Amino acid sequence: PGSQPLRVACIGAGYVGGPTMAVIAAKTPPEAVQVRVLDLSAERIAAWNSERLPIYEPGLSELVFAARGRNLHFSTAIDDGIKWADIIFVAVNTPTKECGIGAGAAADLTYVELAARQIAAAADTPKIVVEKSTVPIRTAEALSAILEACGRTSFEILSNPEFLAEGTAVRDLCEPDRVLIGGDLKTERGRQALEALVELYAYWVPRERILTTNVWSSELSKLVANAFLAQRVSSINSISALCELSGAQIDEVARAVGLDRRIGPRFLQCSVGFGGSCFQKDILNLVYLCESFGLNVVADYWRSVIAINDWQKQRFTARILHSLYNTATNKKIAILGFAFKKDTADTRESAAIDVCGSLLQECAKLSIYDPQVPAEQIWSDLTRRCRRTRDELAAYVTLAATADEAAAGSHAIVILTEWDEFRTLDYSKMYKSMCRPAFLFDGRSVCDLKALSEIGFLCYAIGSPD
Numbered sequence: 001p002g003s004q005p006l007r008v009a010c011i012g013a014g015y016v017g018g019p020t021m022a023v024i025a026a027k028t029p030p031e032a033v034q035v036r037v038l039d040l041s042a043e044r045i046a047a048w049n050s051e052r053l054p055i056y057e058p059g060l061s062e063l064v065f066a067a068r069g070r071n072l073h074f075s076t077a078i079d080d081g082i083k084w085a086d087i088i089f090v091a092v093n094t095p096t097k098e099c100g101i102g103a104g105a106a107a108d109l110t111y112v113e114l115a116a117r118q119i120a121a122a123a124d125t126p127k128i129v130v131e132k133s134t135v136p137i138r139t140a141e142a143l144s145a146i147l148e149a150c151g152r153t154s155f156e157i158l159s160n161p162e163f164l165a166e167g168t169a170v171r172d173l174c175e176p177d178r179v180l181i182g183g184d185l186k187t188e189r190g191r192q193a194l195e196a197l198v199e200l201y202a203y204w205v206p207r208e209r210i211l212t213t214n215v216w217s218s219e220l221s222k223l224v225a226n227a228f229l230a231q232r233v234s235s236i237n238s239i240s241a242l243c244e245l246s247g248a249q250i251d252e253v254a255r256a257v258g259l260d261r262r263i264g265p266r267f268l269q270c271s272v273g274f275g276g277s278c279f280q281k282d283i284l285n286l287v288y289l290c291e292s293f294g295l296n297v298v299a300d301y302w303r304s305v306i307a308i309n310d311w312q313k314q315r316f317t318a319r320i321l322h323s324l325y326n327t328a329t330n331k332k333i334a335i336l337g338f339a340f341k342k343d344t345a346d347t348r349e350s351a352a353i354d355v356c357g358s359l360l361q362e363c364a365k366l367s368i369y370d371p372q373v374p375a376e377q378i379w380s381d382l383t384r385r386c387r388r389t390r391d392e393l394a395a396y397v398t399l400a401a402t403a404d405e406a407a408a409g410s411h412a413i414v415i416l417t418e419w420d421e422f423r424t425l426d427y428s429k430m431y432k433s434m435c436r437p438a439f440l441f442d443g444r445s446v447c448d449l450k451a452l453s454e455i456g457f458l459c460y461a462i463g464s465p466d
């Protein structure tokens with residue numbers, strides 16, 4: 001109000017909360033907007049306040065270093081932050097439930113509810129609460145009920161799902177295709193809250209790209225957007241199998257299909273399978289929602305997107321094994337890439353975890369190289385996937401500091417993430433250091449198969465006929 005800056009807080013300093021708040025701070029003058037990012041994890045907050053941020057995202061550190069201390073602050077003082085703020089974003093994690101009703105499908109809303117209860121307990125002046133986490137439809141209603149029942153003041157709830165993709169988070173936040181804000185359009189207070197958030201985004205997003213809807217449309221649109229994106233990947237991956245058998249070439253098919261403007265060229269890159277923290281989780285969420293409304297045919301339709309993805313990962317691993325004369329036992333295999341996509345250190349649901357897990361079941365010896373994923377993360381993903389201790393796995397897994405080191409003495413190179421540097425490796429040099437025959441399995445279409453075959457590699461790429 002008046003000359004006071006707008007006070008924006010965000011509960012959850014993760015992949016969404018951190019970058020989103022950094023961009024809000026960077027795009028607004030400090031006398032107009034102040035931002036506090038809050039998290040339970042003291043370690044995460046300390047990292048945000050350090051020179052080495054907790055997440056790797058191109059362009060992010062420049063933004064954070066410029067705004068930190070000016071109008072961007074990271075803190076564990078959650079109650080203070082809640083009291084202080086006018087607008088509170090909730091950007092906590094919403095993983096798939098692991099037990100109980102809806103286990104393996106429904107969203108676990110524990111963290112969202114805890115955040116709501118914390119807001120209710122600490123707030124003593126009216127707040128706008130913004131649901132930023134991806135949640136099932138009608139979660140805002142539950143939030144509202146908790147806040148009304150436990151709080152001492154009034155709350156307006158908005159839904160403002162996030163569409164950023166990892167690896168391009170800063171660009172996506174700075175130039176979003178759209179910003180979606182769902183609110184209660186029927187009441188004056190609801191409309192005012194909505195307008196306050198529209199004005200915040202309008203500092204850098206053209207008004208025509210800021211979409212306002214009712215809360216339920218907004219919540220559902222987020223799940224649907226992710227389901228459609230994942231469905232495109234599964235569609236092209238399903239056709240990649242057909243290409244391998246029929247003599248068609250997947251890149252040529254994708255290009256020919258994608259040039260139709262009604263279809264469009266993006267998200268038609270075949271791969272070893274989509275990963276990331278959200279596609280599978282959000283589709284499962286949609287499936288659960290459909291089933292709970294009795295829409296079983298619709299649920300089955302979306303479930304098949306995940307089924308194709310699982311099949312694609314299995315198919316790729318089976319192909320490796322088949323090429324290696326049906327035994328990988330004690331063969332060294334170089335794994336290039338562990339992140340779920342390039343330009344991120346995130347490994348959540350990465351196809352690499354499943355492919356490596358299956359190869360370890362075959363007693364292969366893996367030498368893994370990824371330019372960004374920390375060693376600890378790889379160990380933790382593999383011990384969880386294989387249900388073996390790190391000591392048990394250490395006989396079969398080594399982490400390499402370079403791609404060359406991973407390849408030396410190996411029977412095969414397996415590319416699982418499309419890091420740019422894998423396009424320009426010295427494959428002739430790697431070939432010389434490998435066992436014969438030397439295989440290369442390209443799960444990401446990064447290699448020039450003709451050039452590699454000329455070097456002597458026996459190659460397999462998803463979607464390319466033999």
Ligand code: NAD
Nearest residue numbers: 012013014015016039040091092093094111115133134162
């Ligand atoms: P994350 O796990 O990286 O971060 C969540 C953070 O919230 C963690 O640091 C955790 O410590 C903190 N937290 C949990 N409960 C808390 C509480 N009560 N008080 C304070 N801090 C708390 O998760 P994320 O990837 O940023 O995802 C957050 C939400 O955004 C999810 O719902 C996800 O589906 C959605 N989303 C994610 C992406 C993405 O690219 N990762 C993109 C769009 C939407």
Ligand code: UGA
Nearest residue numbers: 162163164165166233267268269271274275276278340341
């Ligand atoms: C995705 C969406 O793109 C975001 O809009 C959304 O906000 C986010 O999920 C979320 O809700 O978490 P993200 O998972 O970060 O973003 O990354 P994507 O670029 O969508 O890639 C997801 C997976 O699909 C990756 O494993 C990627 O390699 C794979 N992919 C993507 C393909 O295999 N082929 C493609 O053509 C595109």
